[in-house]
Amino acid sequence: MADAEVAIAQLTADQQLALEQFTAVTNQEIKDAIPILRRCQWNVQIAIARFFDGEPAEDPVAAAANTPTPQDSRRQETLVNGFTSSSRSSSSSRRRIDPAPRVVPQPESQVATQAPLILSLLFAPFSLVYSLLSKYFRFIGYLFPFIPRTWGRLTASSINTPTARRNTSGRRPLNPRDTAARFIREFEEEYGSNNLPFFEGGYGQAFDLAKKDLKFLLVVLVSPEHDETASFIRETLLSQEVVDFLRNPENNMILWAGNVQDSEAYQVSSALTCTKFPFACLIVHTPQVSSTAMGVATRITGPTPPAQFVSKLRQSMQAHIEPLSRVRAQRAEQQASRNIRQAQDSAYERSLAQDRERARKKREEAERKAREEKEALEREQAKERYAQNLAQWRKWRAASLPSEPGPEEKDVVRISLRMPNADRVIRKFAADADIEELYAFVECYDILQSDELNEKVREPGNFVHEYKFQLVSPMPREVYELKAGGTIKERIGRSGNLIVERTDLESDDEGEE
Incomplete structure (x- = not known):
């Protein structure tokens, strides 16, 4: 096996291709196929023909020169040479094969005979005239289709006569x-x-x-x-x-x-x-x-x-x-070795496929973890950006809120607010103030109570604030939604007791579940 691998390694690309074609057709071993191809000058067709037809063990010319003149073995046995000559002839016949x-017969329809050169030259003008006339009559028959049919009916009777009937006694090929x-x-x-x-x-x-x-x-x-x-x-x-x-x-x-x-x-x-x-x-x-x-x-x-x-x-x-x-x-030994190699190759391919599958799963798992970590990092960064924008917005909005109306103002609305931390806050608002101002007051109440109000902060860009609470009157229960708009006096009246209910707690509970 090692010698065959070394021999294949020494072959050129064309010789390896010829070897592969020859072994695929003849099912020969490589060590037996290479000598045959070398004797045939690496011609695959000649090698396949010699494989099926058999090739001589020695040079035909040398064999013909060294072969003695054949003798007639069909001679009558006599009492003198009956036993001795027959034994010698039988032993020689066993040695010589x-x-x-x-034999692959060629169909008779494909057998082509070529006339001698002199006859071809003599009959060349007649062949040319015959070719031209046949093409002319074929063209006439194409233009006038009724002429071939009429001629066929006229000549049908003469063809079927006994004198013109073909000889059908031969065997059909x-x-x-x-x-x-x-x-x-x-x-x-x-x-x-x-x-x-x-x-x-x-x-x-x-x-x-x-x-x-x-x-x-x-x-x-x-x-x-x-x-x-x-x-x-x-x-x-x-x-x-x-x-x-x-x-x-x-x-x-x-x-x-x-x-x-x-x-x-x-x-x-x-x-x-x-x-x-x-x-x-x-x-x-x-x-x-x-x-x-x-x-x-x-x-x-x-x-x-x-x-x-x-x-x-x-x-x-x-x-x-x-x-x-x-x-x-x-x-049988070669076939067993071939089966073993095929089984080994099959096992190697299965092992390689399993390794590839494990590598693919490992790679997909690493990609999934990297993607989850990236998504988690992006969520954390988004939360941090949102928290910064929210804090900046609250400072900006607290600074933009109008101050509470004084005692001299008559057209005011008095609102009592119960905060989420159970604190009671009472504040006056202008009657024509928008209800959004009441929501902004609740959102920025802790900023209004701290020293951060004196800081000058700009409104954050590309930030859309959303209030995560709603104002509700307890008895009878009524929700004063921000999207309905309107002034505080139109929506609530001259005074009112309101409860601040958080709307983001339900979403947080659902996320934890």
């Missing part, structure tokens, strides 16, 4: 999945219902699935024109022994079959060097050759009895079970 290519479904349907129509586990997909999909899941891929190719096809299918492929062997989950077998009359099956037969029908080929992952290579374990050609067919498959599988088991164990 032919690569199994991955389909995509790989539909081609596999058509083969399975025709197989059941010809040989009846069966229990063969056919893979319902293309050869490339079955190839990739066998490589990914480390399974054996059995490819069966048949030709309806061959005389021994029907007998091979009925006697060998549909035998209970072969069916049970293919359906046994312990064998890890994927069965793909095709008709060579289809394009895909024909390309597969050419890639697997099929020389005789019926043909069966066992493909398996070959980790001893390359970490991504798929090889041909065995080929079975011609009519083969069921017991011999199963025996050949089982013998070929035995030679590859141990390497596949090691690769499965390695992949």
Whole structure:
């Protein structure tokens, strides 16, 4: 793991991006993916193609130069070389594994053929004239739409005549999945219902699935024109022994079959060097050759009895079970390590999220306390400013109050006030004095009794005074509100007994509650 981290640290940004794309598609380990990308000059597309198609273990040119001339293994056994030659050929066949290519058929509609250069130059004037005429007639058909319809009705009868009818005896080209479904349907129509586990997909999909899941891929190719096809299918492929062997989950077998009359099956037969029908080929992952290579374990050609067919498959599988088991164990270990890393990353993310949540709550709590302290400080400062403005206003208003009328004044009003501290105060006011003057007297009574009256104080700016008491007559109870206005004589009369009731006590009690 440390070596992989060091190797990643030494890569450039483009190489790291290519590595990330390659591992996301192929699910390869980093230590196995970096050598493949280096051999492909860090080209992701070429590396992915080599991963799925398999890459040679050595240089193809050097391998071709060092490979000896192939000998025909299909020779008759004699009493002299029957046992020795067969044993040597079987051992050499076990050592040598032919690569199994991955075939992805190209739709026939997308196959484009290019004419030779000389013919292209000779037919260039005709092509130009044809293009101009086709555009001209298309424009005429656009201007006069009835002409194409009339021409179509006139030529419909000639098209449907037997002499001009197209040859529809050929097989219609389909995509790989539909081609596999058509083969399975025709197989059941010809040989009846069966229990063969056919893979319902293309050869490339079955190839990739066998490589990914480390399974054996059995490819069966048949030709309806061959005389021994029907007998091979009925006697060998549909035998209970072969069916049970293919359906046994312990064998890890994927069965793909095709008709060579289809394009895909024909390309597969050419890639697997099929020389005789019926043909069966066992493909398996070959980790001893390359970490991504798929090889041909065995080929079975011609009519083969069921017991011999199963025996050949089982013998070929035995030679590859141990390497596949090691690769499965390695992949399981890699997957377990990946799961552990994912669990660790998940736990780290959860712990990080919890730390962030705690930090967020702590920060919000600190902000809330700071905000409350600021608000409390602002309230205290507001109270202090209000108290200063109130004291200044009371001094200013006490200095602006007219003095009490003398004995010579006849038009006066005599008011008896009971203060909140239970003191009785009697004072005369001018009859035409506003009732606000009576309220101001009560508000500034303690200032009028002290020596602070001699101080010259200005009215505080931006201060709106509010009287926090009201004057009430006891019997009958009547409240002389300030907002009603009027003079003292109009509101109270020539004399009156009034009680000073505080109005701010109720609000203070509610705030304490």
